[in-house]
Amino acid sequence: MKRIQGWGNSSIDYPVPDPARAYLEKVVGLPHKLPIISVADLIKKVPPSRLPVHPLITTDPEDRLRHARGQSLNDWVDMYDGLVDSFPDGVAYPETDDQVRDLIQYALNAGVNLIPYGGGSSVVGHLTPPHDGPPTLSVDLGKMSRLVDLNEDNFEATFQAGVNGPQLEAQLEKHGFILGHFPQSWEYSSLGGWIVTRSVGQQSYHYGRIEPLFASGHLETPSGPMDLPHIPKSAAGPDLRHLVLGSEARMGIVTQATMRIRRLPEEEHFYAAFFPDFETGATAVRKIAQSELALSMVRLSDAMETETTFQLSGEETLVNIAKKGLNLFGQGAERCMLIYGLTGSKAENRLADRQLSHIVRSHQGMMVKFYLGEAWMKKRFLTPYLRNTLWELGYALDTLETALPWDKLQDGRKAILHAISYALEAENEPVLVFSHISHVYTNGGSMYVTYLYRRAEDPQETLARWIKMKTAASQRITQMGGTISHQHGVGLDHKPFLHFEKGMAGMDIIRNTISTVDPNGIMNTGKLIDHD
Numbered sequence: 001m002k003r004i005q006g007w008g009n010s011s012i013d014y015p016v017p018d019p020a021r022a023y024l025e026k027v028v029g030l031p032h033k034l035p036i037i038s039v040a041d042l043i044k045k046v047p048p049s050r051l052p053v054h055p056l057i058t059t060d061p062e063d064r065l066r067h068a069r070g071q072s073l074n075d076w077v078d079m080y081d082g083l084v085d086s087f088p089d090g091v092a093y094p095e096t097d098d099q100v101r102d103l104i105q106y107a108l109n110a111g112v113n114l115i116p117y118g119g120g121s122s123v124v125g126h127l128t129p130p131h132d133g134p135p136t137l138s139v140d141l142g143k144m145s146r147l148v149d150l151n152e153d154n155f156e157a158t159f160q161a162g163v164n165g166p167q168l169e170a171q172l173e174k175h176g177f178i179l180g181h182f183p184q185s186w187e188y189s190s191l192g193g194w195i196v197t198r199s200v201g202q203q204s205y206h207y208g209r210i211e212p213l214f215a216s217g218h219l220e221t222p223s224g225p226m227d228l229p230h231i232p233k234s235a236a237g238p239d240l241r242h243l244v245l246g247s248e249a250r251m252g253i254v255t256q257a258t259m260r261i262r263r264l265p266e267e268e269h270f271y272a273a274f275f276p277d278f279e280t281g282a283t284a285v286r287k288i289a290q291s292e293l294a295l296s297m298v299r300l301s302d303a304m305e306t307e308t309t310f311q312l313s314g315e316e317t318l319v320n321i322a323k324k325g326l327n328l329f330g331q332g333a334e335r336c337m338l339i340y341g342l343t344g345s346k347a348e349n350r351l352a353d354r355q356l357s358h359i360v361r362s363h364q365g366m367m368v369k370f371y372l373g374e375a376w377m378k379k380r381f382l383t384p385y386l387r388n389t390l391w392e393l394g395y396a397l398d399t400l401e402t403a404l405p406w407d408k409l410q411d412g413r414k415a416i417l418h419a420i421s422y423a424l425e426a427e428n429e430p431v432l433v434f435s436h437i438s439h440v441y442t443n444g445g446s447m448y449v450t451y452l453y454r455r456a457e458d459p460q461e462t463l464a465r466w467i468k469m470k471t472a473a474s475q476r477i478t479q480m481g482g483t484i485s486h487q488h489g490v491g492l493d494h495k496p497f498l499h500f501e502k503g504m505a506g507m508d509i510i511r512n513t514i515s516t517v518d519p520n521g522i523m524n525t526g527k528l529i530d531h532d
């Protein structure tokens, strides 16, 4: 069963090992023991529904609570501390395009705000119903998970857009194919959600981000059905797919998507390497990207993330042995870990590995071909469960991300980490903050930042601390010319910063496009962009 409070399946836990607790207490302080509101008490907060009756809609309070929030830090405070104060008035679980169309017509007739719900994994406030205004209907696409068509000639598969990661890959694997889109939320996040938030999978370096994978699709919009052209490539004017990508449900509901797929790879491996410091590691990673090595993933952690990964692994003895070994080879306290993936044929992988090893060694790096890479791979969808245990211990954890050109990435990283580290100086609250480069391009890379701090006794204060850090980091990102989001999207949390990237003309184009498709403003009102 999916958790109502926190991330993931309620049968899965990721305990914080004792040495890791001691480490966190040393770095950020002793956590407060805080109560957690019960789900029963949360359900009591759900008000009566304002929706007219419809056969596809349930107004069950637990269903409405389950669809009230996503996974933003804000959402967590709401759900764990009981601050949640806006709920969808009902939830519908359509199974066909016709039913989606019917729900849109119902919303138009009754003046209802619609919020499509994929996996509920949004981390930027995409799913929060407005506090006032018309009633809200959550349209959960979880029952739309079928493989509609597999075209082996074209290497394309059409899915209903509510399909989640495991369901999608299981259906393709039976036929020897793979999409290869693996965001860390893969267990729950959905194809439709990936498309409208421009998601990026961990192995995007090989498989591509969602943009190139999305070949075509079908939407139900308030102005009627919309089929995207289905052509391998077109020079006939602007590409309509790019209006849908990143539209965050403002233009309608994606009901089907045709995706470019590949044959399953012959083999796949994940390995590690170490560099003596972040600057050297980042230079090597840039060289790797610009040499266009055939890797599937590159992820360079900074020294603090490397150390924290060691501490949270629960493998104290192994870590101590590893550190001694690394020290002997010149990888001391500032060591940074690179995890890389090889996905393809044996021959391609062997060649890429040899080329990478050459770059690593010429940047004072050291290859580690056992345990670490495979351990990272095995735990990659489990790691987010740590956020639950940390929260219950008394620590709040959030992440943010950007992309910057190579010539700004190192300074940008320092500035962002500095902004977060000192945002709670007035409260004398230390923050554990670390980062990694995880998606690389020939002209730049993405920077993913994790920050951990103590929850306050007053949940409003926990929120206030988060707002300070998030705002300080977002300001620094936009000052540096970085994007406010490389992969999570805009939602509510990043909305105030969108105009820095798009400019005023760009904002008008987005606004006018939404208004053309949705003149009555019934689709996910208030997210992505304001209308005044």
Ligand SMILES: Cc1cc2nc3c(=O)[nH]c(=O)nc-3n(C[C@H](O)[C@H](O)[C@H](O)COP(=O)(O)OP(=O)(O)OC[C@H]3O[C@@H](n4cnc5c(N)ncnc54)[C@H](O)[C@@H]3O)c2cc1C
Residues within 6 Å of the ligand: 007, 070, 071, 115, 116, 117, 118, 119, 120, 121, 122, 123, 126, 127, 141, 161, 162, 182, 183, 184, 185, 188, 189, 190, 191, 192, 193, 194, 195, 196, 197, 198, 199, 200, 201, 202, 248, 249, 252, 253, 254, 255, 384, 487, 488, 489, 524, 527
């Ligand atoms: C633990 C964790 C790890 C994550 N890791 C990554 C990562 O590695 N890479 C990454 O890119 N993101 C990541 N994210 C963010 C999140 O998973 C992505 O934004 C994802 O694409 C959201 O998909 P979803 O199906 O869960 O959408 P939801 O959260 O359900 O919805 C997000 C938005 O999409 C809209 N929407 C959903 N389905 C449709 C549809 N069919 N038609 C129209 N609108 C729709 C919703 O209305 C909402 O506005 C992570 C989140 C978590 C919690």
